[in-house]
Amino acid sequence: MFFIPGELIAIVTFPGIIVHEFAHMLFCRLRNVAVFDACYFRVGNPAGYVIHEGTENFTTTFLVSMGPFFVNTLLCLLICLPAYMPIEFFDVENPLSYFLIWLGVSIGMHAVPSNVDANAIFNQAKEKIKTGNLLAIISFPIIGAIYLFNILRFVWADLFYGVAIGIWLPREIFG
Amino acid sequence: MKYIDCENCDTKANPFNTTIGIAGKVYCDNCIEASFPDKKVPEGVTIEKHIDSTVCAFCSLDNGEVDLDKIAEYPVCANCAVNIKNRAFPLWVKGFLAFIAAVVLFSVIWNWRFYQGYQYVIQTKESIEAGNIPLTAELFAKAAAKVPEQKDLKTLYHYYNGLNLLIFDKAKEAYSELSFCSVLPLDYNVEYYKTLAQRNMYYNDKDYLRFLNTSLQMWYGDTTNAEANAFVASAYSCLYVTEGHDSLKTKAEQYLTKAWALDATPEAAKYYRMVEYRLYAKQIVTMEEFTKKYPNGWVKPL
Numbered sequence: 212m213f214f215i216p217g218e219l220i221a222i223v224t225f226p227g228i229i230v231h232e233f234a235h236m237l238f239c240r241l242r243n244v245a246v247f248d249a250c251y252f253r254v255g256n257p258a259g260y261v262i263h264e265g266t267e268n269f270t271t272t273f274l275v276s277m278g279p280f281f282v283n284t285l286l287c288l289l290i291c292l293p294a295y296m297p298i299e300f301f302d303v304e305n306p307l308s309y310f311l312i313w314l315g316v317s318i319g320m321h322a323v324p325s326n327v328d329a330n331a332i333f334n335q336a337k338e339k340i341k342t343g344n345l346l347a348i349i350s351f352p353i354i355g356a357i358y359l360f361n362i363l364r365f366v367w368a369d370l371f372y373g374v375a376i377g378i379w380l381p382r383e384i385f386g
Numbered sequence: 387m388k389y390i391d392c393e394n395c396d397t398k399a400n401p402f403n404t405t406i407g408i409a410g411k412v413y414c415d416n417c418i419e420a421s422f423p424d425k426k427v428p429e430g431v432t433i434e435k436h437i438d439s440t441v442c443a444f445c446s447l448d449n450g451e452v453d454l455d456k457i458a459e460y461p462v463c464a465n466c467a468v469n470i471k472n473r474a475f476p477l478w479v480k481g482f483l484a485f486i487a488a489v490v491l492f493s494v495i496w497n498w499r500f501y502q503g504y505q506y507v508i509q510t511k512e513s514i515e516a517g518n519i520p521l522t523a524e525l526f527a528k529a530a531a532k533v534p535e536q537k538d539l540k541t542l543y544h545y546y547n548g549l550n551l552l553i554f555d556k557a558k559e560a561y562s563e564l565s566f567c568s569v570l571p572l573d574y575n576v577e578y579y580k581t582l583a584q585r586n587m588y589y590n591d592k593d594y595l596r597f598l599n600t601s602l603q604m605w606y607g608d609t610t611n612a613e614a615n616a617f618v619a620s621a622y623s624c625l626y627v628t629e630g631h632d633s634l635k636t637k638a639e640q641y642l643t644k645a646w647a648l649d650a651t652p653e654a655a656k657y658y659r660m661v662e663y664r665l666y667a668k669q670i671v672t673m674e675e676f677t678k679k680y681p682n683g684w685v686k687p688l
Contacts (some may be wrong), residue, residue, distance in 0.1 A: 229482055235476065245457045246473045247444075264458040286486070291573070292492040296500040300507075301536040303500070311493055385504065 227321030285318030291377035319373030407434035557586035612649030
């Protein structure tokens with residue numbers, strides 16, 4: 212594996228960052244969570260952020276933190292599906308298909324929440340689990356997977372995830 | 387606005403917002419700069435950012451001595467509260483998302499023909515398994531019309547249409563269709579079917595010598611094939627009827643005997659009986675004519 216600066220990756224995959232922050236913001240709005248500040252893309256660390264109020268509602272915390280996972284994954288699949296068919300099945304290549312694959316994979320690469328998001332879920336889940344909250348129970352393996360995934364970003368786990376959703380999944384769907 | 391005295395330098399009436407509590411002691415702006423120039427405090431020391439509950443944390447509006455409502459731990463004026471609660475997506479983000487949605491929609495519409503082509507190709511798998519050659523040809527024609535860039539689809543249409551025409555005894559048209567299929571892999575037996583079409587063309591043209599030659603050409607391809615042996619027998623039987631040499635009849639009977647030995651199923655036997663009938667009646671009949679004449683079959687009289 213070779214190292215590419217995070218800022219360069221962020222620039223190349225900027226649509227994914229915008230959609231990631233959009234998803235956080237979207238779920239904040241859907242769950243009536245006040246947003247103090249939001250940055251959808253910048254060249255820096257982090258490349259984007261949404262600063263919002265805390266909430267005692269665990270479902271809200273879970274949805275706001277996991278929002279990008281659902282939105283980015285779904286968009287990645289929706290964007291790559293039309294591009295997959297002509298290239299993979301009919302050997303028909305056109306620039307639009309490659310543009311869509313870049314767009315879809317870029318968005319898929321930023322689907323997995325950050326450790327900050329995982330921490331937010333974890334901090335509440337460990338309290339809520341005492342009350343038998345089912346979502347809190349389910350969230351523990353998810354949090355573990357997020358932490359592991361973020362470690363594996365060093366070996367391009369984000370790219371593999373984007374490719375898996377954008378290229379491998381359509382192949383499995385269409386055979 | 388609230389005010390507080392600095393406990394480090396005794397400066398009076400500092401705006402509460404501008405001070406920080408460090409280890410329980412109030413520091414003003416200047417003292418923080420002076421005491422902690424690198425903005426680092428020793429580990430374990432508590433730091434408390436003072437928030438004035440009468441000053442809006444976002445627009446710095448001074449509400450006098452009246453505390454503002456809070457969002458999280460921050461005092462917020464009425465205007466900022468509305469803005470925070472209803473924070474809208476920036477126009478460019480909306481535009482970007484709209485662009486993505488438009489691209490996806492355009493792409494789905496633009497690529498829809500590929501999905502249709504794919505559906506037709508998937509259906510051909512079933513029609514091939516069911517042995518439905520006319521339907522297979524039709525489906526490949528539809529798929530090729532949807533994805534003209536993929537030349538293989540057109541070739542496969544020609545192939546199955548060729549086979550279909552062969553079945554309906556349109557040898558010339560079948561040969562013409564199969565001539566487009568030379569790029570197909572060997573297991574499609576294109577050359578075999580082309581020879582078969584040629585053979586049938588010669589039969590239809592009553593050119594029985596060429597009919598025999600093409601039948602022999604197929605037989606050389608697989609001498610243990612019952613059909614190939616029966617085809618040669620058929621060709622010899624036609625030549626026998628037109629030329630009348632007994633050696634031709636003998637040849638026909640020899641190949642027919644081999645065919646019987648290789649495949650004696652009722653379907654194959656029907657064809658052999660037709661050849662036997664030609665030799666017996668010295669009359670060239672097609673399979674169709676023979677079946678019409680003897681719907682319950684025919685056996686050579688002893």
